[in-house]
Amino acid sequence: MVGRVRNMVIVLTLALMPLFLRAIEVGQVRELAARHNVTSILVFGDSSVDPGNNNVLRTIMKANFPPYGKDFFNGRPTGRFCDGRLPTDFIADAIGYKRFVPAFLDSNSKPLDLLHGASFASAASGYDDLTANLSNVLPISQQLEYLMHYKILLRKLVGEKRTNDIIRNAVFILSMGTNDFLQNYFLHSVRSEQFSLLGYQNYLVSCMSRHIEALHRQGATRMVAVGVPPLGCMPLVKTIMDKTTCVESYNKAASYFNSRMQQKLATLRTSLGMKIAYVDAYGIVEDAVNHPMKYDLEETSKGCCGTGTVEYGDSCKGLSTCTDPSKYVFWDAVHPTEKMYRIIADEALKSLSDELVS
Template identity: 35%
Template sequence: MNFSLLSTMLLALVLFSVGYAQELSGNAKVSALFAFGDSILDTGNNNNLMTLSKCNFPPYGRDFAGGKATGRFGNGRVFSDLIAEGLSLKPLLPAYRDPNLSNNDLLTGVCFASGGSGLDERTSSSQGVIWVTDQVKDFKEYVTKLNGVVGGNQEQTNAIISNAVYLISAGNNDLAITFATGRAQSTVSDYTDLMVTWTDNLLKSLYDTGARKFAVLGTLPLGCLPGARDAAGNFMKVCAGPANQWADTFNKKLATKLNNLGTTLPGAKFVYVDMYNSLLGLINNPQAPGFTDEADGCYMPSMSPVPCPDASRYVFWDIGHPSEKSYQRIAPKIIEQLKAKLA
């Protein structure tokens, strides 16, 4: 097959993929999904890193198709997968650093997120994972690869990049790890101000690369994670108030920043995704969606190496990550929000 014919076929495939995604997603014209940040979105980028922050081993992935541990921090699919499916792109969002990533995967989006990462460079370096700034470097590399896949058609590359949704989850580890272990060095007010500044820098760097549609996740209710409940012998398993207060402080500042960014970055749209209250709704009323345990993780290796029989009965999979069912419960409303506001 000659190169000219191959380029024509690839371009036709891109046009079909973009058109298909736009048709199925109603008014939201979404060409692709790109995920950045931490383990809430990571689909396997840490697998080949020299880090302990990885989960490409059982029982992770127990409820994933084929029972395979893919490097996702959960029992099945993670939040980025569900958003990709909800936007009618694909049921799984592949990891950019997956050595088996295909050219076809590039057309409708990939994941750059890295479990354990954060906005603060210290958060990532302490664990040997991919800092969000370096994830943007991976994205720029991706853009070059994408341009090659579409036969050097820069206009088509730009169309995919500008019509994609950029899903970002960063801040959980900065508060739960870096700030929590070094509180004497900074106040929560000062540190969350820094976190908002770092988020602003991240969004602007993506904007300068062509991104225009942003969905930015607030942090989880960190004090209600099983690991936080169990800290310091918390036998009553109540949520840790200070950690929730840190998260709430950052989330409010982040939401305000996103509301104002649209006026300073022409053509860009921003959605604040309230993960805090979405998950807290399950925690405070677990019986409504069919959960029986909102405080423990199904898999708590520090207490027992054997996971629970049915993860769908648990709000959390492990000490710090929601179960697939929790993501499934909170995703539909968020997906509708993205479709409505990022059209």
């Protein structure tokens, strides 16, 4: 039993290890991945992990145009709401399968490109299906349905047994929740009339639980769940609320949700027998905002695109950007820079390791 637990610690730690990690060389990372049979990375969520699935949807929630992708390979926009790569891309690169995780709906992706992982995530989605429906993007229920399509594709490619092995040894990553608050509860009246803020937070946790249970039924045994970042520190939120510092009420909503989320994850670890790790995105971003010099950052109050105060997605299209995004926490008024995503990956590894081996 001790040996199995130790092996899972290695596997889950490995799953969050970015390419640039100082403590362990890339060669060691890839050796560990092979030794512990990490087969693939399967990603579900919102714009924090969507590499371009929204490109094929009839929605305005897209980022497949400049200046997005400015620091991606060949400086090309892919649909990632960032200047470069996402945390999941660094994971794939570190393990050694690919330099980035492909979008499942990308028509340019061949079956072999998806063998070691895919992202089903959709920008503007959330734990609450209504959140996705408001923006005409993929709700988590649809993302789970695409997982079944993915398994059919794998069976045709490698057969039933190998498909089952791939799914069983995959690392599932779940990253969403921000839009449930910012684009749903705090903006539209449907949920706010149905639920108090506390009630809605509990509702989201119950939705998350059902989604994880559904993933478990489809074969998931390893899960990495990412908490909601400090919503009140986003430039857009500060602009709307006419604040120069982080909006405390929004941060409290995110913090309480994260607490309830962690409690539910602890229950699911026992009831489902899954290995579930939690990533404290809130603490990581908050620390970078409060102590930028610690991370070689300079600008924490605005994004790199346009004025950096309100622009994101379509409103960022074609605008000029800051000279050096690596000095910024935020790329646009909502989303982090590639540099910040690197920091999130690095710090997530440290906190995850402490939690699992202490």
